[in-house]
Amino acid sequence: MKTLSRRAWILYALAALFVAGLGILFYTFWSNADDWAMRHANRHLYAGDTLTAAGSITDETGAVLAETVDGDRQYNDDRDVRTATLHVVGDSEGYIATGVQTAYQEELTGYNFVDGVYDVKRYGKGNDLQLSVNADLCVTAYDALGDEKGTVGIFNYETGQLVCVVSKPAFDIANKPTENINNDTTGEYEGVYMNRFFSGLYTPGSTFKIITAASAIDNISDIDDQRFRCTGSYGIDGGSVKCLGTHGTIGFERALNVSCNSAFAQIALQVGTENLTATTNALGFNQRYTLGNIRLAQSRFDLSEASQLDLGWAGVGQYTTLVNPCHMLMIVGAIANDGQAVMPYLVERITTQNGDTVLEAETTLGAQMFSESTAARLQELLRSNVENYYGDRRFRGLEMCGKTGTAEVSSEEGGDDPHAWFVGYSQREDLPYAIVVVVENGGGGSSTAIPVANEVMQAVDDLYGE
Ligand SMILES: [Zn+2]
Structure with a gap:
């Protein structure tokens, strides 16, 4: 008995060691596998520092934005397309963190934990990725920003499809002006590696009055009689x-x-710190959003140390509040969509080289940001802004709803002239698209941002309207 139990004990001990050993091996592989496979020295994936083994990147129409031909990473033939889509495609060095060549590098190179670099060995390249954006629309938006820095984003607020995402300044990825970027003293290339739509944070200015108004509708019963x-x-x-x-x-x-x-300062004081904070929390301020592999910069709203005067300024979007443009687009999209937020998406489809679908975009609901009745009232108010103040002639045929902003900025934020905003959407049933425009130091929202919004929304109408 004694001998047997000792032998059994030794066996158990050996078995336990074996399992522990496997665990350590498994853990080490699991935690380092990505690095091992993705290391730049791995010749299956990289030659020099370029994504030679990555699959192609196309826009919603199938137009090629990037592809690998004979071991060479090549981009669209048109310089304007290459420039306007730089931030969604990403650079080849990985500086643009939210570009799909970086954020979806594993998917593009076909690397996965189970098969390793299987696809690359078999087909010579990884998965193909189709973006949701329309490249021509991106060119229109990039051009509409003129000489100014800023961003334009448009999505279908019922499905979540981002059809336009541009960030300026950009550069032609096929002819990168490395010297000019590195030695830039004029600020021409300031923040060139940042996609301002996903990663930017701006003082919202008067666009924030939409949010103060929402809080007033919810918390002040006689607001329409005041x-x-x-x-x-x-x-x-x-x-x-x-x-x-x-x-x-x-x-x-x-x-x-x-x-x-x-x-609106008077309205903010009536609403009060607690209610205004509750409204912003319901809208996703101070919350981290991710769209697939892309993280949004987190919008900030904090009245914890605000005086009454600060509360008044916060109500008009001029306190410490900062808003991410993509987040603002989600908020205005939720108003258009009867209060229900829909998560924007940038990647339409990922397919392997033998045609299997790895990922397909689907409509994902976010929070119910507003009650249906509050959303309905906000729809009327945003329509009234255009109909009774900006003028429908400035958005011919679009039946736009929206709000401008002229956000005063501190010197740290980069200049004297205010940022010009427009956020809004078409209320036409055949055109369920919302838009955000930020023109940095562009001056007035009405004079600068509305013409940009109109030009791009007219192109949206040409593409998708009935
Ligand atoms: Zn006034």
Whole structure:
């Protein structure tokens, strides 16, 4: 008995060691496998520092944006397309973190944990990736920004398909001006490796009044009966929130139309810190969003140390609040979609070289950001802004709803002129697209951002409208 039990014990001990050994091996492989396979020294995947074994990248129409031909990474024939799609495609060195050549590098090279670099060995390259964007639309948007820095993003707010994502400045990936970028003293290439749509954070200015208005609709029962007096500024605790004009005595809707800071500071004080914070939390501020492999910069709203005067400024989008453009697009899309947010997506499809689908985009619901009734009221208000203030002639045939912003920026944010914003959407049933435009230091939202939004939305209408 004694001998047997000792032998059994030794066997158990050996078995335990074996299992532990496997565990260590498995863990080591699991934690390092990506590095081993993706190491630049791995000649199956890389020659020099380029993605020679990556599959092709196409736009929604199948137009090739990047492909590997005889071991060479090549890009679209058209310089304008290469430049306008730089940030969604990504550079070959991996500086543009949210570009799919970096964020989807494993998928593009066909590397996966189970098969290793199986596809590459068999077919000479990895998976093909189709983007949701339309390259021509990206060119239109990039050109519409003119000489200014900024971003334009458009998505279908019912399906989540991002059809346009551009960030400026960019460069022609086939002729990268490395010297100019490295020795840039004029700021021409400032933030060139950042996709401002996914990674940018901006002071929202008056576009934030949409959010203050939502909180007012939810928390102030007689908001539509109230009158606000604007003498050009509104005094709070010895300071004041200033207006761009003198708006006289106006109601809630008119206050949003003319973007009256005095009225919206009064509204923010009535809503109060707690309610305004609750509204922003419901809309996903201070929350991390990921779209597939792409992380969005996190929008910030924090009134924890705000005075009453700060609360007034926060209500008009001029406190410490920062908003990511893609997040703002989700918010305005949720208004258009009766309160229900839909998650934007950039990757339409990933297929292996023998035609198997690895990933296919599907519509993913986000939070119910607004109640249906609040969304319905906001739809009326945003429509009223265009109909009664900006003018439908500035968006001919589009039936646009929206809000401009002229966001004053601190010197750290890069300049004296304010950022120009427009966020909005078409209310036409055949055109369920929402748009965000930010023109950095572009001046007035109405004078600068509306013409950009109109030009690109007209192209959206040509492409998708009935
Ligand atoms: Zn005013």
